[in-house]
Structure formats: C-alpha cells, structure tokens
Amino acid sequence: MEITAELISIALCTYNGEAYLAEQLLSLTRQTYKNIEIVIVDDSSSDHTVSIIRNFQAADSRIKLYCNEQNLGFNANFKKAISLCTAKYVAIADQDDIWMEDKLSIMMAKIGDNLLCYHNSAYINDQGTVSGKSTLSAHRFTEGFCSNLLVLNNCVSGHACLIRKELLDQASPFPQDLYYDWWLSYTAACQGRITFTTETLVHYRLHNNSITRADKKHSKALRIQNFRYFRDHSLTPPNVSLFLSSLLYQYKKSESRFFSLPLFTMLLKNYAVLFYTRKRSLFSNLRFIFRESIN
Template identity: 45%
Template sequence: MSHDAAEPLISVALCTYNGELYLREQLESLLAQTYSNMEVVAVDDGSTDRTIELLREYERRDARLRVFVNTRNLGFVRNFERAISLCQGGLIAPCDQDDVWLHQKLRTLANCIGEHSMAYCDSELIDAQGRGLGVSMSRFWAMRDLNDPAELVLSNCVSGHAMLFRRELLDGRPLPTDVFHDWWLAMRAAARDGVAYCPQQLVRYRQHGNNVTNILRTHRKRMRRIPGSRMKHFDDLARRLSYLAGVGDSYSPFFAEFHRLWVNSESVWFAPRLALFMWQHRRRLYPLRNKGQLSALRKSLSHVFGLRLRRLFKPTKYARVAAFV
C-alpha cells in the first residue's frame, strides 16, 4: 500500500497471550486503519490456544504485520517492553488483543499529537459480545490535555489502548514492573512536552470476565474490603512518588516533598502537614475527578489521620499482605 512520504511510521505494539477469542476482530480493525504508513508488531507470550496460528495467518496475508513468539513467558510488562524494542516507528501505539479500533484511530491521533509527547482519545465501552454499554471512559474521568505529572499521580485517565506516544519518551530505560506502564508513560509525557487529548471515541474497549463495566464502581468498593487493599494503595502511591522524585527534572522537588510526607504518615498518629500539602495543591492533584472542591477538601482532610491511628480501627486493611507485596 502506498503512503504519504511525509507521514511518520507508526508502530502498533500488540501483545498477545491466549487471546484467540477476540483477536481476529482486533487484527481486522488494525489492518483496516486509514493511516497507511504503519506496522503491527505482535509479540506472543507463550499462548497455548490458537493465538499464534491466527497471528501467522494474518502475517502471511499482510506484510505490515510482524509476529514474534517468546521462548518463555515474560509477563505483561516485559512482553510489552520487548514489543516496543522491536518497533521501528518513531510513534508507538500500544494495543490490547481484545479491543476493536475505529479505522481512523491512528490518523486522528497522529494529527492530534502535534509537538506533544503523547496523544490519547476517549473510548466506548462494549461487552464481551461487542455490544455497546452506553458509556465511555470520559464518564469516569474529566479527560483533558495534561502538562503536569502531578495531575496524574493520584489517578490516571490515559489508558494504554487509547494512547500514541513518541519513542524517545522511554530514553532506553526499562519499564518499571511495580507501576502500571500506561500510567508511568502518561506521567513522563506530561512532564515533557505534554499530553494532548482527542475527545473522539476511537476504541471499542471490551469488558469481559471479571472486568464488567457496569460494576466498575462496585468492584472498587469490593476491592476496598480485601485485606491489605488500603496498604497496597499506600505503597503504590509511594512507589509512583519515589520514581517521579528521582527523575531529576523541575517537578522533582514537589514529588520529593510529597513522597517524604506520604511515607512519614505511616509512622505517625496524625499527619496534618500531609493533609495541608494535599489541600494546597488540590488543583494539581484532583483535576481528573468529576467532583468539586468539597470532594477535594474531604480527600485532603482524610489524610490528617496517620496510618498508626488508622490501623487501630482497620488493622486488616492496613496490613501488608504477601499477595500485594
């Protein structure tokens, strides 16, 4: 297929593992993209179903698809990292095996990214059978352009399936295994040349198995009842802040102070300085929640209580559980 010489090459990094059920529909949507100067790099992580057979079938049909199979299971993060290393384009679009992309997705995001480090779009949620659920990702998040990593430190609206980013964002560094890779990439992009938001729904984001969209909120409530879940949240944020504090850019002092106050709150009864810090920086820390100032005040004030006090009332929730360590 011919393409405009001015169009930069976009690499779609498709990671697969036992995905035969929905893979054919996704491959059809990828190879039907209106952006012609693209490649699809599929890396399989040791599937035992017909996933590899399907990939080879499409590889024979379309030279834009290159298929690689790991000799051993690497796990999701390292598999995605390998897929990126095999990509030849300067722009990279992560891809899940069970979604469906609208045909204009890559072209729209390529037009949207401009001089930014990343662009992302909205997504329509569908069920296992591909039926629309009448809700989009933007219902849950106040999606917007992002130019400050602090806006993403507490919550993330940039999903991997919806993003297009510049290869140099990684700087050749390995992806952290204890932070969601899409979250990490979005924070790094916001700290560099920013993240551009495209409000169009360009992905049909499939929900199946235990991840049923219409019970997302109840799922979160159920997670909070699991022993050790609150401590996992505490440790996850501590890791994100530690990474960001160590990047060495103009945002590092902010994250270093936030990290110090956050970690210190584990060993004290009360943490008023942490609560004050979060309230003072509420516009940076709470911009993605579809809630008002009252919610930000309530969230900030909740951190007045240190973990020593919280453990008196909820010892199981604030215990470090082996499954989460």
Template identity: 40%
Template sequence: MTLPLISVALCTYNGEKYIEAQLNSLIHQTYKYLEIIIVDDGSTDDTAHLVQQMVANDGRIKFYRNEQNLGFNQNFQKAIGLTTGEYIAICDQDDIWAENKIEILHQHIGDNWLIFSNSSCIDEQDKTLEWNILRDFNFGSRNYKSILLHNWVTGHTTLFKREFLDYLLPIPPDGYYDWWMGFVALYHNKITYLDQVLTRYRIHSASVTQQEQNITEKAYKLKWLEIVLTMVNNFRQYKNLAAADQLYINKLYRALTSKKHSLISFPLLSIINRDYHNFFPDSKQRKPLSRLNFAFKFAKGFKFLKP
C-alpha cells in the same frame, strides 16, 4: 508527500477469543503505512496459531514469542523496542479500533510527543455499554501534579513519537506503563488530548481491570493505595526531574509512607489540602472546610498500608 511509518505495538497473552477482531480493526486502518509488532507473553491457548494465520496474509504483521512470561510492563517495553516506525501506537489484544484511529491521531499530534484519546466500553458480546473511559474530562492547563495520584492516560488510546523513547525508557517494572507514559509526557508539556472516541474498550471477566473490580471494596481500595505508592516512588526516580520537582515528589512520597501517627499522616493531609486543585483538576471545586475534610479522608486511607 511521503507518509511516515507508524508502528503498532500489540502484546498478547491468552487472547484467542478476541484477537482476530482486534487484528482485523488494525489491518483495515485507513492509514496504510503500518507495521504491526505482536509479542506474545507465553500464551497457552490458540492465540499464537490465530496470529500466525493472519501473519501469512499481511506482510505488515511481525510476530514474536517470549520464552518466559515477562508481565505486561516489560512485554510492552519489548514490543516497543522491536518497532521501527517514526510513530508508535499501543494496542491491547481485545479491543476494537475505529478504522480511522491512526490517521486521526497522526493528524492531531502536532509538535507533542504523545497524543491520547477517549474510548467507549463494550462487553464480551460487543454490546456498547453506557459509559466512556474518560467522562467530563477537560485537559485544560493541568501540570504534572495532576497525574501523580491518579492516571487518566490509557495506553491503548495513545500515539507517540520515537523521540519520546529517549525520555520514556526504561519503563519501571512495577506499576502501570501507561501511567508512566502520561507522567513523563506531561512533565515536559509534550502531551495533548483529542476528545474523540477512537477505541471500543472491552470489559470482560478475564481483563485485568475487571479482575481488580471483582474483589471486596476494602481490598480494592488497598490495592489502589499500593499502586499510588508504587507510582509516586517511580516518579520521584525519573531521571530528568528538576531539583525542585524531585524535592516535592520525595516530600509527597515520605508523606504517603509516614507512620508517625496512629490515625493519619499530617504531612500528607497538609500537601493534599494545599495542592488539592492541582492533584484533582477534574473534581469539584471545594471551599476551605470541604477541602480540608477531603484531605483528611484521603490521608487517613494510607494508614491501612503496611509500613
């Protein structure tokens, strides 16, 4: 049986410290029929030189450099656009993949458009930390509402089919590309989860995740609220929404941005209270009073955002 070509879309930016380890984990995958598309977003360190050395030793690697910095969303969209494989895997520059990651994801994707898995966390010295990205996660029978307010699909764990691009693209310029991917695939019920750790996800001082955490708690919360607002705005503009679902997400967006009351958005409180179990399937089950209290605190948080 002829194996399909699988493309790895890898974006780099000042990644000289870890790029060789990541590339070594790619070229030694048990699934060999790969192309590795690397797009550098204007690195000023030695990343390009290190990648070019590896290109010379493996014809499956293709390297491109942007003339100007695009940012991670648009850079990943460019990298995806340069792929030719029947399947595409997203790759960060500083992780380490299990050697059978591509093989296992390909075996389990089935008739879905997208499959994602779990990751363990490592530090700057490759030491394994005590947590995984997804903890006590159960995919279950969740619907698209479960991904409107928080993301649980991390791009570096995904493999998806080329046919998915007809629905995925264009990726909105603002927000997170993997959150968008998860929403689109889930909306069409074409997503599945494999409960295996197939990536060692690096936590280090230069990573976007770590930089976001190294700010005050209030600033971090405000940033998160702004991202939620950005993503809900993206979702309500998705081109393939059914009319009823577009109406619902528009209603949610208006509730998130409501400033009619000095303390709280009561429309948002009502929506969160009513659809709590759809929005937060991984959270504990709550009795009516507890659910209402949660909804009040959630809605109250958005009053701090600028109109």
C-alpha cells in the same frame, strides 16, 4: 485520506487472547492509514491465539509475529514488543479491543510536535455492546505541562496512545511496578509535550479476564512508592519535585501518629491538583484524604 507517509508501528502483545483477537486484528488491518507495521509478540499462549495471528499474517504482510518460548509477563513482553518496532511513531494496541478505522489518521493529524497523544475510548462488554460510558465518563483529560496533575491518578490509557519512539528512551528505565502508560504520560507531561483528542477512537472491552480488571487497587505503600518514582524522574520540574518531597515528608511523619493532621491538611490544600484527573465525588475524595491520614 492519509495525512503523512510516515510509518507507524502498532505494538500488540498477546496471551491466550483467542476470544476477541480476530475482531481486533480485523480493525487494525482495516485502518485508513495504510503505512503501518503490526508488531505482535505472543507470550507463550496455550490456546489458538498464534493460529489466528498466522491466518491474518498470511493475508497481510504488514503483520510481524514473534513468539516467546517462555512466558515473560505483561511488562517484559511489552518492552520486547516496543523494542521490535521500527517506526518513529508507535501506537499501542490491546488484544481484545476494536479500533475505529480512522484512528491512526486522526492521531497522526493531532500529535504535532508532541511526544504523546491520547484519545477517548467507549466501553464495551464481552459481547461488544457499547455501555454508554467512556474514558471521559471517569476522567478529565489534561495536556501540556501537567505532570503535577498526574502524580496521584492517571487519565492516559496505553491502548489510546500514539507516541514518538524517542519518548521510550526518555522514559527508560521503566519502574517495574508502575503502569507503563502512566510513566510515559508523566514523562511527556514533564516536557509539556502531551496532548489529546476527545474523539472516541477505540471500543475498549471490559471483561473479567482483562488485565486492568484483575489488578488490585494501589495501597498507600504503592502510592508512596509512585511519588518517589515521579520525584526522582530526571525530567521532573523543580516545583513538582519540591511538592513531592514535601508530600513524602508528611507521609513519613505520619507513620508515628494515629492521625496526621499535617498530611490531612496538605492533601486538602492540594485537592484541586491531586484529584483533577479522576472524576469522583467530593465526599469520596474527602473520605480518601481522611483514610490516607490514618496510620
């Protein structure tokens, strides 16, 4: 049963996704929430991706396909897809996942006055076999005024988000080298307008060609850069801005020392905040703090 007649735009970026795309498109077109548009921007694929989309488009007029003449890269292509969405609500889709049929109905019922709502996802492998693990296996979810909990780690995945399109304007411009879902969730959290459901609404496929699998771990330099981005965000609460400024000051001072006890102490003092969203062992987090304090 549909909760509302509001149109939802589903933004889907594709690139050489023929292996799993048909299964995902089938799950999108079978949503119990019917008032949708599926905005697909293909980033100059060289396989059968576009042909698969056109076959689905012939049977479902809600699918809108745009093809880039040249490859823009994931971030630029995502921005283009979002700009082409016409609804007040936008759901982000990956090309290789599988959505539960009631995902959008549940998310629309949950989002309320929030700018962003996210959910749990079950991990599957190349063959679609459920691994028994999920987003909540590795992360703690958070909501409300929680921007301080998101400065080191992120628990929000783009494929799990339903957002109000106004959030995109508030988050603009997007930092070029920071995950867009992290930036969006932080922006919403700065205003206390982020929420979640622990319901599992997507089968999230982990395979060797996925973007997140291919991405390397953030270096210390990138973490420091992220802290600057968050500190300088126009919506960052004063207390969080002060904390980040102090943290950046200690990182700067640590450059002239082999081991920085002040940085080590500050990271340890704020352990509960910095390491809240990522479920790791105490030993693993302490080892991270120690390594972070070494120049």
